[in-house]
Amino acid sequence: MPKKDTQQAHLLGVGLDNDDGHKRITQADEFSIVGGSENTHERMTETVIKTFEDMKNDGKTLSNIEPEQLSDLLQKNCPA
Numbered sequence: 001m002p003k004k005d006t007q008q009a010h011l012l013g014v015g016l017d018n019d020d021g022h023k024r025i026t027q028a029d030e031f032s033i034v035g036g037s038e039n040t041h042e043r044m045t046e047t048v049i050k051t052f053e054d055m056k057n058d059g060k061t062l063s064n065i066e067p068e069q070l071s072d073l074l075q076k077n078c079p080a
Contacts, residue, residue: 009062013048015040030062043079050077 008030015024015036024041026033030052033044051073055065062070 011062013044015044047074047078
């Protein structure tokens, strides 16, 4: 019997502009957002949630989306 692949894709976002001493972590099944100022953390979380919604609507998952398409969706969903 073939060995089942148990690895799951996971997206990690890291905010580096935290100057208030708070430790921010947002986790879901397929992504984790850590660090950043309150504004940065919220923007990253919003971007990733919208990206996963778009992927779902397109029938894509993190495991089967092309890296370039994922990058395009992340850029499209990043708040101005």
